[in-house]
Amino acid sequence: MTILVTGAAGFIGAYTCQALAARGERVVGLDNYNDYYDPQLKRDRVAALCPQVDIRALDITDREGLAALFDELQPTRVIHLAAQAGVRYSLENPHAYVESNLAGFVNMLELCRHRGAQHLVYASSSSVYGDSATPPFSEEQRVDQPRSLYAATKAANELMAHTYAQLYGLHATGLRFFTVYGPWGRPDMAPLLFSRAVLAGRSIDVFNDGHMRRDFTHVSDIVAGILGALSHPSGEATPHQLFNLGNHTPVELEHFIDVIASAAGRPAQKIYKPMQPGDMVQTMADTTRAKAAFGYEPRTPIEVGLPPVVAWCRDYFGAGA
Structure with a gap:
């Protein structure tokens, strides 16, 4: 019984592969190693975290290549983490999001449907809550007022998965x-941007004049949630389900920097600096549903x-990087 992990060289993907391999699962990954950020970091991440996992170089928009991989592996479960990430990048390169997050997601749905995958676990985002939700964000709240194209594609993924279900x-x-944060994280996100800047003595751009709160969640807690969800597929009556995975404790940005x-x-x-387009002022997860379903409890x-x-930033990039 093979588990296929897409985006396996990504931050969350590599840690997920590591955890699956550690518990004896047969896991195969795929990643396109794109240049959204340095592909060498992705290769180093895989070498450090999950060198024993077979990760194929493949793009989820490659329908024929993806179909051939499904035919070869016949995965029973799929963890779909591959996507074009980043809120701000979506303002500059919208087509990358349409191709990967929409067309690529349909490819995954179609193959899971036609090749008989028993369970598809896929990555959505807290950004789907946009302007319409009130903290703490719960899965019952509306997600029809996104603040970025990235958020819109993730909300669309949820609708598409619901339809196939x-x-x-x-x-x-x-x-x-x-x-999500942790060692080997994405270099475009605040934890690494801020850490590298402070180590090098560079200034930090603090948006919305510092009046931001984020539900920063350690990657180990996210991976625990992914594995918990994977082990608890939805029932016949409600074949599609949604869960928040967060730390449910928002942190002031100023304290985070301190x-x-x-x-x-x-x-x-x-x-x-003032607020940037597409950003949210506050995020906060209500994780009640995930705790009830599979005991999710961030630690x-x-x-x-x-x-x-x-x-890790000091070791990998150097103090002046």
């Missing part, structure tokens, strides 16, 4: 991730999770 009985679980500065052993130089506060990120 209703029409074809495809068991699918969508996971709304809340600001923890990084303390771990780096030097002060943060801040430049306050890592930023005071524990951030110092290893700073240390």
Whole structure:
């Protein structure tokens, strides 16, 4: 019984492959190693976290290649993490999101449907909540007022998965991730951007004049949620289900920066700027549903999770990088 993980060289994907391999699962990954950020970081990440996992170089928009892989592996379960990431990048390169997050997602749905996959677990995002939700964000709240194209594509994924579940009985679980961080993270996200800047003595752009709160969630807690959801597929009556995976404890951005500065052993130089288009002022996950379904319980506060990120940045990029 093979588990296929897409986006396997990505931040969450590599940790997920590591966890699956550690518990003895037969896991195969795929990744297109695109240049949204340095592909060498992805290769180094795989070498460090899951070198024993077979990861194929393949793009989810390649219908023929993807079909051939499904025919070869016959995966019984699929963890679909591959996507074009980033809120701000979607303002500049919208077609990348349409191709990967919409066309690529349809390819995955079609193959899971026609090749008989028992369970599809896919990545959604807290960004789907947009302007319409009130913290704490719960899965029952509306998600029809996104603030970015990225968020719109993730909300569309949820609708598409729901449709396939209703029409074809495809068991699918969508996971709304809340600001994931940890060593080997994405270099375009605040934890690494801030850590590298503080280590190098560079200034940090702090948007919305610092009045931001984020539900920062350690990657170990996210992976625990992915594996929990994978082990608890939806029932026949409701073949599609959605869960928040977050730390359910929003953190003030100023405090987040202070923890990084303390771990780096030097002060943060801040430049306050107005709100950026597409950003959300606050995120906060209601994780009641995930806890009831598979015992999800995040365990890592930023005071524990951030110092290893700073240390990893120092080791990988160097103190002046």
